[in-house]
């Protein structure tokens with residue numbers, strides 16, 4: 001787990017950059033699944049990043065305008081044995097201070113009364129509007145009152161700004177301890193993919209494979225799946241967010257699995273592998289698999305300092321389009337096919353995303369006109385694919401697709417750290433070579 005000193009250092013960095021402003025960062029709330037039942041609790045990643053506190057409804061204040069010793073204030077659900085006997089342990093006020101380093105802590109119900117006292121004197125307020133319906137009116141009312149009084153008081157917060165640019169810039173570059181946790185999430189996720197591939201046989205249901213994968217996550221001490229696992233046989237793999245996972249696996253089809261675990265401190269793995277259900281590629285499957293694998297390997301090679309996510313994407317697209325032209329699934333000049341997007345009926349998504357506390361992690365891909373340069377310690381997924389189905393019409397001028405190609409969906413995804421000299425593939429323990437994907 002991440003040491004408390006790490007959270008404390010992050011708070012110092014955040015407070016430094018707030019520069020006279022006050023930030024209000026709320027925790028997540030429980031979400032109702034159906035009457036009387038909640039979804040498993042999932043902490044807000046910004047709140048977690050700064051506090052390591054895993055309870056719902058708390059609110060953290062970061063007060064860079066206040067003297068030392070009064071800059072990190074937590075409002076938490078108080079200890080209440082009568083409620084804890086139903087819903088479990090709470091750290092309460094004492095725990096918030098002694099265990100989580102809050103300099104001051106209060107019961108949550110005092111937030112409406114006290115928020116003004118703490119925010120007063122701040123030059124601006126840093127708060128994400130539109131996301132926290134219970135806390136937002138408190139922040140806005142305070143600001144409105146201060147503005148009303150400003151003529152006489154002479155001061156009021158001058159701006160309301162989003163905390164995201166500061167926080168997400170910090171979160172984009174992973175610390176050593178974060179990379180350690182991501183290696184662990186990747187290890188468990190990769191092992192689960194290996195287990196799944198070894199046991200798949202024609203006639204099994206997709207759910208049985210999902211169970212094997214998710215059982216391994218839990219048995220290895222992960223919190224659970226990082227996102228809804230995709231276990232998609234045959235044509236189901238051409239539905240990018242297929243999660244019903246309830247079809248029978250057919251002899252002769254491919255199986256695409258996109259699954260990764262989330263650890264208790266919310267670091268995530270995100271892996272996709274595709275292989276034949278019966279252990280043997282058909283000619284068409286083999287040909288397309290080789291193209292996707294070549295595209296993925298070429299793209300991973302460019303996960304280096306100074307490159308950017310756009311370059312990684314274009315590397316993959318070029319290899320995919322070249323391969324598709326060679327196979328007769330596209331026709332024309334490679335450069336103009338890329339320029340026109342004439343491949344998008346076969347490859348309709350981007351090649352990757354940042355990975356961290358959120359699976360689609362925060363951090364800008366572009367700043368204005370310019371793509372963000374990759375730096376050591378950034379982590380992104382590299383996940384090209386090809387999806388051959390009737391869902392998207394073939395664009396004018398491109399060849400009709402013969403039935404023998406249809407129902408093939410392939411994606412190969414690894415989690416990659418931008419390395420000084422070469423990329424570090426966190427998920428390398430999940431096999432992907434053509435030979436490894438086949439059963440002898």
Ligand SMILES: [Mn+2]
Pocket residue numbers: 270353381383413
């Ligand atoms: Mn992904």
